[in-house]
Amino acid sequence: xxxxxxIANRREPFHCQASRTTGGKQTGETMLGLMQDxxxxxxxxxxxxxxxxxxREVVSRSVEGPIHRTTYSEIHxxxxxxxxxxxxxxxxxxxxIATLAWNTWRHLESWYGITGVGAIYHTxxxxxxxxQIVWIVNNAQDRILLTDLSFVPLLEKIADQLPTIExxxxxxxxxxxxxxxxxxxxxxxxxxxxxDGDFDWAQFDEKxxxxxxxxxxxxxxxxxxxxxxxxxVLHSMSLAHADALAIRASSVVLPVVPxxxxxxxxxxxxxxxxxxxxxxxxxxxxGASLYELMEQEGVTMAAGVPTVWAMLLAFLQKEGKRLSxxxxxxxxxxxxxxxxxxxxxxxxxxxxxxxxxxxxxxxxGSLGSVKASLSGLEGEALIDLKVKQGxxxxxxxxxxxxxxxxxxxxxxxxxxxxxxxxxxxxxGYFRHDENILDxxxxxxxGDVATIDPNGYMQITDRSKDVIKSGGEWISSIELENLAxxxxxxxxxxxxxxxxxxxxxxxxxxVVPKEGPTIxxxxxxxxxxxxxxxxxxxxxxxxxxxxxxxxxxKINKLKLREDFREYRLPEG
Ligand code: AMP
Numbered sequence: 146x147x148x149x150x151x152i153a154n155r156r157e158p159f160h161c162q163a164s165r166t167t168g169g170k171q172t173g174e175t176m177l178g179l180m181q182d183x184x185x186x187x188x189x190x191x192x193x194x195x196x197x198x199x200x201r202e203v204v205s206r207s208v209e210g211p212i213h214r215t216t217y218s219e220i221h222x223x224x225x226x227x228x229x230x231x232x233x234x235x236x237x238x239x240x241x242i243a244t245l246a247w248n249t250w251r252h253l254e255s256w257y258g259i260t261g262v263g264a265i266y267h268t269x270x271x272x273x274x275x276x277q278i279v280w281i282v283n284n285a286q287d288r289i290l291l292t293d294l295s296f297v298p299l300l301e302k303i304a305d306q307l308p309t310i311e312x313x314x315x316x317x318x319x320x321x322x323x324x325x326x327x328x329x330x331x332x333x334x335x336x337x338x339x340x341d342g343d344f345d346w347a348q349f350d351e352k353x354x355x356x357x358x359x360x361x362x363x364x365x366x367x368x369x370x371x372x373x374x375x376x377x378v379l380h381s382m383s384l385a386h387a388d389a390l391a392i393r394a395s396s397v398v399l400p401v402v403p404x405x406x407x408x409x410x411x412x413x414x415x416x417x418x419x420x421x422x423x424x425x426x427x428x429x430x431x432g433a434s435l436y437e438l439m440e441q442e443g444v445t446m447a448a449g450v451p452t453v454w455a456m457l458l459a460f461l462q463k464e465g466k467r468l469s470x471x472x473x474x475x476x477x478x479x480x481x482x483x484x485x486x487x488x489x490x491x492x493x494x495x496x497x498x499x500x501x502x503x504x505x506x507x508x509x510g511s512l513g514s515v516k517a518s519l520s521g522l523e524g525e526a527l528i529d530l531k532v533k534q535g536x537x538x539x540x541x542x543x544x545x546x547x548x549x550x551x552x553x554x555x556x557x558x559x560x561x562x563x564x565x566x567x568x569x570x571x572x573g574y575f576r577h578d579e580n581i582l583d584x585x586x587x588x589x590x591g592d593v594a595t596i597d598p599n600g601y602m603q604i605t606d607r608s609k610d611v612i613k614s615g616g617e618w619i620s621s622i623e624l625e626n627l628a629x630x631x632x633x634x635x636x637x638x639x640x641x642x643x644x645x646x647x648x649x650x651x652x653x654x655v656v657p658k659e660g661p662t663i664x665x666x667x668x669x670x671x672x673x674x675x676x677x678x679x680x681x682x683x684x685x686x687x688x689x690x691x692x693x694x695x696x697x698k699i700n701k702l703k704l705r706e707d708f709r710e711y712r713l714p715e716g
Contacts, residue, residue: 184351185378187260190418195221198420204442205249206427208293209321213250217417220254226340227258238263241357243287245269245296248425251316251333252404253413255291260355263347267357268405271296272695279306281359281367291316295428297325351375357575358407360504369575370504380507380569381414383540388514394420397442401426401449406696407508410448432460443470450478450697451485458488475500479698480604480622484630486531501534501604503590507569511535511602533603541567545596550583557597560605560618563590610701612641612651619651619680628653631671633663636691638699642713650713653682656691663687683713
C-alpha cells in the first residue's frame with residue numbers, strides 16, 4: 146500500500162478507503178465529508194423566517210383594495226394549512242397546482258404550502274392570451290387552480306377547455322367570493338379555514354421539482370422550466386448577498402416583478418431567508434400607487450422591469466415628488482435605458498443595479514454592482530458601467546462563443562452567443578426530450594453579448610433581433626436605448642428591414658411623448674455622433690403604441706409583421 150498522508154491515516158479506520166495502485170497508476174477513492182444531510186427544501190426557508198424573523202411584516206395591497214398586513218409567523222402557519230388542505234384534496238408529490246395571481250401574501254403563502262407537500266407551484270402569467278393559458282395549463286396538467294378575483298371572468302370563459310382542473314380556489318374570503326360556476330369553486334379563506342396548521346412538511350429529495358414557469362415563447366409553443374427545491378434555495382441564497390440584491394434583515398423590499406415572472410427574481414425566497422420586510426403591490430402597478438406604497442412602508446429596495454420604472458419616473462417628475470427611503474432600484478427583464486440610469490442616480494440619488502436573466506436561469510444571471518477595482522468610477526464612466534448587464538454571481542458560469550461554439554475573448558468588443566451553466570440553470574424543458582446543452586453543459590441563452598476584461602457582460606441583442614448589415618451586426622437594443630434619451634420619445638423599438646445591398650438595415654419606430662407626431666430629423670440628429678455612422682437608422686416611423694409580450698418586452702415579432710409591407714426610403 147502506498148504511503149498515506151497523516152490525516153488520511155488517522156481517518157482510515159473509519160471513513161477512508163485507502164488509495165490503491167491499479168495498472169501501475171496510483172488512484173484515490175472518495176472520502177465523504179462528515180457533515181449532516183440537510184436537504185435544501187423550500188419549506189426550511191419559511192420555517193427559518195418564522196423562527197428568527199417571525200414578527201417581520203409582509204404588507205400587501207390586496208386585490209379587494211385595502212392594505213393587508215401579516216407576518217412571517219402567520220404566513221408559516223397558513224402555508225401549513227394550505228399543505229394540510231391540499232393533502233385532504235388528494236394532492237400528492239409531483240402534482241402541479243396552478244396560480245393565476247398578483248403579488249400578495251396569499252399567493253406567497255400558497256407557494257410554501259404547495260411545495261410543502263412536494264407538489265409544484267405552476268405560475269401562469271395572466272397577461273398571456275387565453276389560448277396560451279389553456280395550452281399551458283393543459284400541458285402542465287394542473288389539478289387545482291388558485292386564482293385572484295381579477296381573473297375569475299377570464300377563467301369562466303376557458304374553464305371548459307381545462308379538463309385537468311378539479312377545483313378552482315379564489316384567493317379571497319367568503320365576503321368577496323363571487324357567484325361562479327367554476328368547478329368546485331371555493332374562497333381560499335374557507336378552503337384553508339377548517340385546517341389547524343398542525344402539519345409536518347413532507348420529506349423528499351432536494352432535487353424534487355418545486356416550481357414550473359413557462360417561457361414567453363414568442364415563437365412556437367411556450368416551454369416549461371422546472372425549478373427544484375435545491376435550485377431555488379441555492380439561487381435565492383446566492384443572490385441575497387451585499388453585492389447582488391443586498392437584502393438584509395433591515396431591508397424593506399418591493400417586488401414589483403410578479404411572482405409569475407420566474408420566481409419574482411428570487412425575492413419570494415431571499416426576503417424571508419434574510420428576514421426582510423416584503424411589500425407586495427397586488428394588482429396596482431401604476432406610478433402613483435407604487436409611490437404611495439414605497440413611502441408609506443419605507444421601501445429601501447424595489448425590483449421591476451424598465452416599463453414599470455418609466456411609469457414611476459413619469460409620476461415623480463410630474464408631481465415633483467422624491468423617494469425618501471428608497472436607496473436601490475433593481476432593473477431587469479429588458480435593457481435598462483441609459484437615460485433611466487442617469488435620472489435615477491443623478492436626480493434621485495438612487496443606486497441602480499441592472500440585472501439580466503431569464504426564466505431558464507431561475508432567473509438571475511448577472512448583476513451590475515461595482516467591483517472593488519472599479520470603485521473609483523464616477524460620472525459618465527460609472528453610467529457606462531451601470532448600463533451593462535453586469536457580472537455573473539457565484540453559481541453562474543458564462544461564456545460567449547461564435548456559431549461554431551469557439552469561445553470568444555472577453556475584450557468588451559467581440560459579440561458572441563451568450564451561454565451559461567450553473568446550479569440554477571435549466572438542463573431541459575418540461576416534457577421535452579431534446580438535449581439543449583452544448584458538449585460542455587452550457588445552455589445557449591439566445592442572447593448576443595460582449596464581456597469586458599472586468600467580467601461585465603453587455604447584451605447586444607436577442608440573436609434573432611440583431612440587425613445584420615453587410616455582414617456586421619448592429620445592436621437594436623443600443624439604438625433603442627439611445628433613441629429614448631431624446632426628450633420627445635416615450636418608447637422606441639428598432640427592427641431590421643430587408644435591404645438589397647446590405648441585406649438588412651435598421652428602422653427606428655417611436656412612440657412620441659406628446660401628440661401624434663415628432664420631429665424625425667431631430668431624433669436622428671440627436672443620435673448622430675453617439676454611434677458609428679453605419680449604425681444610424683435608415684428611417685424613423687411614428688406609431689401610437691409599441692406591441693409588448695406578456696412579460697412586458699417589446700414584441701419584435703409582431704412589430705416585424707406590422708411593418709412587413711414597409712419599404713425603406715431609396716438612397
Ligand atoms: P424571460 O425568460 O421572459 O425573462 O426573458 C429572458 C430574456 O429577456 C433574456 O434572454 C434577454 O433577452 C431579456 N433580458 C432580460 N433582462 C435583460 C436586461 N437587463 N437587458 C437586456 N435584455 C434582458
